Amino acid sequence: MANIARDTFVVGLRNAHAMEVQARELMERQSERLDEYPEVKAKVVTHLQETNEQLKRLEQCLEACGESSSSLKDTAQSLMANMTAMAHSVAGDEILKNTFANNAFENFEIAAYKSLIALCSAAGMPEAKAPLEASLKEEQRMAAWIDSNVEKVTMEFLSHQRQAA
Numbered sequence: 001m002a003n004i005a006r007d008t009f010v011v012g013l014r015n016a017h018a019m020e021v022q023a024r025e026l027m028e029r030q031s032e033r034l035d036e037y038p039e040v041k042a043k044v045v046t047h048l049q050e051t052n053e054q055l056k057r058l059e060q061c062l063e064a065c066g067e068s069s070s071s072l073k074d075t076a077q078s079l080m081a082n083m084t085a086m087a088h089s090v091a092g093d094e095i096l097k098n099t100f101a102n103n104a105f106e107n108f109e110i111a112a113y114k115s116l117i118a119l120c121s122a123a124g125m126p127e128a129k130a131p132l133e134a135s136l137k138e139e140q141r142m143a144a145w146i147d148s149n150v151e152k153v154t155m156e157f158l159s160h161q162r163q164a165a
């Protein structure tokens with residue numbers, strides 16, 4: 001008997017896993033180059049740790065669904081993330097572009113977790129709800145932080161530019 005809700009949930013978990021691998025690569029690249037923005041760097045490093053936990057949660061959810069998490073095909077997305085980060089690193093206003101990209105990325109993640117949480121009961125996986133909600137809260141915190149710091153980061157960038165001129 002096909003279980004469409006369960007299949008949709010499993011595909012969603014796999015996609016979310018690929019998304020978090022991409023997020024991790026982006027933040028790893030960024031954190032190496034954020035010495036001039038210590039506050040942003042601290043936030044990115046903290047969220048990088050959260051992202052590693054989120055990946056473990058997704059792997060546990062997949063295993064609870066009877067899916068192996070070793071066969072995840074995240075490579076293509078990871079390569080894309082690296083290319084995005086490299087493209088940004090060439091530009092002088094890398095910090096601004098990365099801030100906008102991170103803002104978009106966190107909101108993408110929020111929607112993905114909300115969708116997974118909505119599927120839990122129908123997929124027969126009510127126990128997956130709590131860990132997914134924990135990840136959702138972390139994404140919402142990060143998105144809120146970025147949203148409330150866009151102007152501040154912009155003015156910091158401006159002052160760095162003035163010092164370098």
Ligand SMILES: [Fe+2]
Nearest residue numbers: 106109139142
């Ligand atoms: Fe995130």
